[in-house]
Amino acid sequence: MLNLWDPHAGLTFGAVLLIALLLGMVHGITPDEHTWPITFSYAIGSYSTRRGIIAGLTFSAAFTFQRALASELAYLALDKWFTFGSTVDDIVYIVVGVVMLWAARHIFRGQHWHLFGLGHRDQPQEESPQDPRWWMPLIHGFIAGWGFGAFAIIIYTVLAPTMPSAWLAWIPGFLFGVGTTLIQAAAGGLFGWVSRNLGLSTDAIRKISLKTAGNTLYWGGIIFAAAGLFGLAFPKLAAIGINTGLHVHNLDTIGLPFMMVIATVIFVGVGTLVRETRRAHRKVRDETLSLTCV
Secondary structure: OOOOOOOOOOOOHHHHHHHHHHHHHHHHHOOOOOOHHHHHHHHHOOOOHHHHHHHHHHHHHHHHHHHHHHHHHHHOOOOHHHHHHHHHHHHHHHHHHHHHHHHHHHHOOOOOOOOOOOOOOOOOOOOOOOOOOOOHHHHHHHHHOOOOOHHHHHHHHHHHHHOOOHHHOOHHHHHHHHHHHHHHHHHHHHHHHHHHOOOOOHHHHHHHHHHHHHHHHHHHHHHHHHHHHHHHHOHHHHOOEEEOOOOOOOOOEEEHHHHHHHHHHHHHHHHHHHHHHHHHHHHHHHHHHHHHHO
16 A cells, blocks of 8 residues: 555655655645645636636646756755755745745736835726736746655655666656646636636626735735745744644644645635625625616
């Protein structure tokens, strides 16, 4: 029976490939701070099922490339960053956070940019947000892939070294990325479908979806950067977590990474989507009543 929780060395070639793929799928399903906030942001901002799937695929393609590259480096013993695992993760958080803020600035056309001056606008407040560029998820996917966690440790220290030669050492990381891609593409399509089926006009859906994406990226950027700085300054405190007893990576502990996902996706992302949708429905209802009265 395959052990996805703690696979051991000495696995057969076929078992390694299957475990890598299944671990990638688990990684895509479970609340992971390196994937969920980014996929949600770009998929919900696509305001269509097809474009949501494309956003999920674009992000995951870059993520897959990074994992394949890192898997090869691990086999070649060029994995010195392992000794700085938590530090690398904190640095990745900071970089991802900065890129999220940059993406939010693009969507809002310079609005909502100053950390302590949310009332400031570089453009008039009524200006419509703009769509993110197609290549933005690529940048996020490649950067986020360097995050260090339980899945990365298994790929780099157990599965990749098991490969029979350097020519094949990239495959575990690649298959892990493929497994993640399958789930992230489906999630992207789901998020895009949700934004498309809000029961409003196309223009209203677009504005709500982009505002949700922008807010998620903006506040998520602040959360990620702050978490990275906190981890660098207080590594022992940042490592504190509550053991859930579940033998599923990303669900075994409720700690800082888990809270980052909840804060960014649930509180900011879903919260913005629900709030803006209700506001838009109230506006339509008020306009209908006004016309009826006239």
